[in-house]
Each structure stands twice: as structure tokens, then as C-alpha cells.
Amino acid sequence: MPIRFEHVGHTYSAGTPYEYKALKDVNLEIEEGKITAVIGMTGSGKSTLVQHLNALLLPEEGKIEILDRTITAGEKPKNLKSLRGDVGLVFQFPEYQLFEETVIKDVAFGPKNFGVPESEAIERAKKALAMVGLEADKYERSPLELSGGQKRRVAIAGILAMDPKVLVLDEPTAGLDPLGTVSMMSLFSKLNREMHKTILIVTHDMEQVFKYCDRVVVVENGTIRAHMSVSHFFLDSSFCKEMNILPPSLIRMKDLLKEAGFEIDERIHDIDGLASSIARQVKKHG
Numbered sequence: 539m540p541i542r543f544e545h546v547g548h549t550y551s552a553g554t555p556y557e558y559k560a561l562k563d564v565n566l567e568i569e570e571g572k573i574t575a576v577i578g579m580t581g582s583g584k585s586t587l588v589q590h591l592n593a594l595l596l597p598e599e600g601k602i603e604i605l606d607r608t609i610t611a612g613e614k615p616k617n618l619k620s621l622r623g624d625v626g627l628v629f630q631f632p633e634y635q636l637f638e639e640t641v642i643k644d645v646a647f648g649p650k651n652f653g654v655p656e657s658e659a660i661e662r663a664k665k666a667l668a669m670v671g672l673e674a675d676k677y678e679r680s681p682l683e684l685s686g687g688q689k690r691r692v693a694i695a696g697i698l699a700m701d702p703k704v705l706v707l708d709e710p711t712a713g714l715d716p717l718g719t720v721s722m723m724s725l726f727s728k729l730n731r732e733m734h735k736t737i738l739i740v741t742h743d744m745e746q747v748f749k750y751c752d753r754v755v756v757v758e759n760g761t762i763r764a765h766m767s768v769s770h771f772f773l774d775s776s777f778c779k780e781m782n783i784l785p786p787s788l789i790r791m792k793d794l795l796k797e798a799g800f801e802i803d804e805r806i807h808d809i810d811g812l813a814s815s816i817a818r819q820v821k822k823h824g
């Protein structure tokens with residue numbers, strides 16, 4: 539069952555002088571079993587959009603269907619706890635979701651809250667922390683003493699320990715070093731491929747979108763500007779130019795080579811393929 543937004547609107551601070559309409563008539567269908575990137579400029583409404591997926595924010599207009607539940611504007615959502623077990627959300631600022639006195643207790647909190655016995659919850663927490671690559675010597679420390687990147691890993695582990703069906707990650711690699719970013723994105727990719735998790739990733743990093751995601755949703759000024767497959771979106775740089783987005787380096791390179799007179803097959807999707815194509819053409823024509 540897909541995730542469906544129908545005519546969803548969200549207004550912050552409604553009825554006050556600070557009222558701000560952050561989502562406007564959003565209609566969107568997100569396929570299950572895929573990795574969907576949510577992109578768009580700062581302040582466009584990405585975080586607002588994804589926080590509706592586990593009812594952290596509620597729609598003021600329209601409705602959202604997620605798994606087998608419906609959240610309708612003006613109605614109190616039912617079975618919130620079970621929804622939050624099925625849809626795990628990692629906040630853009632992970633420090634907002636860490637609150638226990640030690641890292642291990644923080645990660646074990648979710649499963650324990652869902653009735654998993656203490657010892658099993660701790661085991662699950664250790665497994666999740668190993669998945670995100672946090673060293674065991676940090677397990678007994680306070681999450682507040684960790685660096686930004688380490689806090690992010692703990693927050694992600696806290697969600698993984700719950701084993702949700704849908705993972706919603708708001709800028710999950712912000713603050714991670716380049717190697718950490720690659721290993722985190724590879725982990726999400728593996729969770730999607732091997733455990734069929736539906737994954738939504740909010741990101742400003744087009745290289746990640748190009749390399750790891752199947753679908754892309756472009757949010758602009760509280761509306762959905764585009765929604766399509768990543769391969770279609772990055773066929774060349776025209777969509778990016780139209781939407782003011784810097785294309786991934788491979789696409790920029792393909793454009794420059796085309797301008798220089800090379801014939802570049804649209805299906806080339808990595809640097810090795812591009813290099814062999816150029817080498818062939820140089821050999822042939824000198």
C-alpha cells in the first residue's frame with residue numbers, strides 16, 4: 539500500500555501574526571519498497587512534509603494514508619503508538635530526540651517502550667549501534683557528550699532498533715565525515731534492498747540522490763514541484779537548471795563533454811562508463 543497525501547495543507551502558528559502556510563494542497567504518492575529523495579531549497583517545506591508521515595505534525599487540510607492508516611485533518615489520529623512503531627523518523631536535528639542518560643539506554647528505549655524485554659532491547663540496541671558504526675566505548679556515555687555526527691548515529695540507531703517498515707530520515711548525513719556518509723548511505727541502501735524497507739531521505743546532496751535513490755520529490759514553496767524517477771530527473775541537467783539545483787558532478791561533466799563535441803550516451807551512469815566512452819572516441823578520432 540503506497541503512502542498517499544491528498545490535498546494536504548499545514549499552517550504553522552495558525553491564527554497568530556506569525557501564521558505561515560508551509561504546505562499547500564500537497565498531492566503525493568510514495569511507492570513502498572523504494573528509496574525516495576525529498577529535495578528543495580532551504581525553507582521549502584521538506585521537514586514539514588516528512589514530519590506528517592508519523593503524525594508528528596498533523597494536516598490542517600486533507601488526509602494522509604500511510605500503511606493501513608488514514609490521518610485526516612481535524613480528526614484525532616488513532617493508534618499513534620503503533621504508527622510510530624511502523625514509521626521511524628530521524629529528526630533533522632538529532633539532539634532533539636536523544637534524552638536518556640546513556641547511549642545504550644537511549645537506543646534501547648524504543649523497543650522497551652514497545653514491550654520488548656530489557657535484555658533483548660539491549661541486544662537490539664547493540665546491533666543497531668554496530669550497524670551505524672558507533673564504537674562500543676561510547677555506549678555508556680551520555681548522548682549529550684557526543685559530537686554532532688556521533689549524536690546523529692545514535693539517533694539513527696534508535697530508529698533502526700525499532701525495526702520500522704518505513705524509515706524517514708531528515709538530512710541523515712549532515713555532520714558526518716565523507717566516509718561516514720558513504721557507510722550510512724550504503725546501510726540505508728542495504729536495508730532497502732535486503733529488508734525491503736521503504737525509505738524517505740531529505741537531502742541537499744545531489745550526489746547521494748543520484749547514487750542511492752530511486753525516486754525524487756522536489757518541494758518548492760510548500761508545494762510539490764516535481765516527482766519522478768531519479769534516472770529521468772538526471773537524464774541531463776535540464777530539470778536541475780529549471781529548478782535551480784546544482785546537478786551531480788557526473789551530469790555536469792557529461793554536459794561539458796557534449797559541449798566539447800563528444801557523443802555521450804544518456805545511459806552512462808558512472809565515471810568508469812564515461813571514461814571508457816571518451817577513450818574510445820579519442821582513439822577513433824585522435
Ligand SMILES: Nc1ncnc2c1ncn2[C@@H]1O[C@H](COP(=O)(O)OP(=O)(O)OP(=O)(O)O)[C@@H](O)[C@H]1O
Pocket residue numbers: 550551558560578579580581582583584585586587630
Ligand atoms: N515551528 C514553526 N513555526 C513557524 N514557522 C515554521 C516552523 N517550522 C518551520 N516553519 C517555516 O515553514 C517553512 C518550511 O520549513 P521546513 O523546516 O519544512 O523547511 P525545510 O525545507 O525543511 O528547510 P531546510 O532545508 O532548511 O531544513 C519555513 O519557511 C519555516 O520558516
Ligand SMILES: [Mg+2]
Pocket residue numbers: 584585586630708
Ligand atoms: Mg528541514
